[in-house]
Amino acid sequence: MNRYRPDQARALLERIERHEAEVGAFVCYDPVRIRADCDTAPDGPLSGLSMGVKDIIDTAFYPTGYGSPIYDGHHSRNDAACVTQLREAGAVCAGKTVTTEFAFFRAGATVNPHHVSHTPGGSSSGSAAAVAAGMVDIGLASQTAASLTRPASYCGVVGFKPSYGRYAPAGIKGLAPSFDTLGTITADVTTAARVDAVLKGPVAAPFVLENKVPAAVGICRTPWWAEADESTHTALQDAARKLGEHVRVEEVDLSEFAQAADLHITIMSYEAAQALGWEFASRRELLSEQIAQLIASGRTISYAAYRSALEKAETLRHEISKVFARYNVLLAPAAPGEAPRLEDGTGSPIFSRLWTLLRLPTVTLPGFRGVSGLPVGVQLLGAFGDDEALLGYAAWAETIFPKRPIPFQRGDD
Structure with missing residues (x-):
């Protein structure tokens, strides 16, 4: 039996509507869609949980704008692999959460729920703020430098960035493929581990979490x-x-x-210049100065210097x-x-x-x-x-x- 009930859908919407006007964690959400998804969500290991999806991650129903005016109104034909996995495990998508431009530095409208005059961090800003404010249980996030860790720290929540390559990147806009890593923001470690059991393989694994005391x-x-x-x-x-x-x-x-910090910057700049080559060549006027400078810097790095940094x-x-x-x-x-x-x-x-x-x-x-x-x-x-x-x-x-x-x-x- 589906564990979601109309009152649970109502509670989810009430939490969002209670805080969203002040926090600004969402790019978009749809109450009608949320109610329908709550009614049809399958039973699974994540039944009863809701997720906010960082807006560099594709969703079929909601547009995916990558935090850039270049992609206003852009729709993918399908959900990203991670969204599909979580929905099949019973989680409900509450909407798309704010990201910085292409998961770099230009901030969106989200504020820190602990003090609205302060940043929630970047680039997983909306996901961290939505979890901190209690609007969703799971914030899908990503990290290329510190885009998950920093918002988790600033917003007072748990951030889990797994080992590189642990989760499928299909359907996620990339910035630097040597580093881009999907992760999660949650209120506690248990929820992070429950989600990890779903995302770490093509089929959800049994959930096992034992408190371990390190030597x-x-x-x-x-x-x-x-x-x-x-x-x-x-x-x-x-x-x-x-x-x-x-x-x-x-x-x-x-x-x-x-x-290490300089090596990271070299590799990230070089790869970002490749990943955003079309945007730089064809829509440069819509890019922020920060990311245009990153791309321009990457274009000055030789292949030999890039290979040396990788080694x-x-x-x-x-x-x-x-x-x-x-x-x-x-x-x-x-x-x-x-x-x-x-x-x-x-x-x-x-x-x-x-x-x-x-x-x-x-x-x-x-x-x-x-x-x-x-x-x-x-x-x-x-x-x-x-x-x-x-x-x-x-x-x-x-x-x-x-x-x-x-x-x-x-x-x-």
Whole structure:
């Protein structure tokens, strides 16, 4: 029997309509469609859950604009693979959530539910804000630099970026195929793991999540620690202290990885110039200055320089595997601090460039607050391919970290 009832569809719409005018998480949603989908959703492992779909991910019913005026009114003939998988598992699509332009920097209209004068981050801004505000259970998101981790940190929710290649990318607008990774934003680790069981293969796997206590945790402040402010310093120290009350925690020196951020920028710029070649050649006047500069920069990089960056990245991936021979998980900053004010942009991706380059799975965990009271998350990272183990470690850490902050949604200072 379908687990959705008319009152559940009504509750979903009430949650959206209660907060959407203030938060602006959605590009579009359709109450008639939501009611129809609730009535026809099959029984499955995600029955009763709703999802917001980042607007770089194709949907047949809703338009997909990729955050760009170039694609206003653009419709795909079919749902992306991930949307199909979640719908077959019983989840209901609540609508399309706001993304930055082509998942880069130009922000949409979404604000941070914890303080509407601040950014929710980019580029998975709408998905993070919709989950934080309680409008949906699952936010489909993606990461090419820090597009999932940073919004999760700023909005005080759980962000799961799996190992590169774990989920099918079919039907998702790409920016840099060496890094583009589909992931999820949820209110808790359990929901992330339930979705992972559906998305990790062509057929949904049995859901299994066991709290796992790591034998050793490595604290990695990263080579860019000086770019973090007091809020992130305190959050990482508090997280390390709480973990250290139960397990061995040690500092990890990753100074040899200092070139990673530049390598990431080189590879991303080169590939973005290819991926958005038509838009740059034919619709350049509709591109933002930020992304036009990214493409122009990528066009100046030689193939030899690009290949060299790829080879150096592969060497660093080999080196990080040695670190995970000593530690089950790494603890690292998720963002430089609290969410910036809207006029200051979507924030710096510096604390995720390294991990995205290395293609590691990461879980952003909430529970900490910065000096202004806004959320500040931390990252737990696992070895490549050890996603199930990482989710288990994150589920355990979630029990000892503070509860995630609940949005207070005010616009005053």
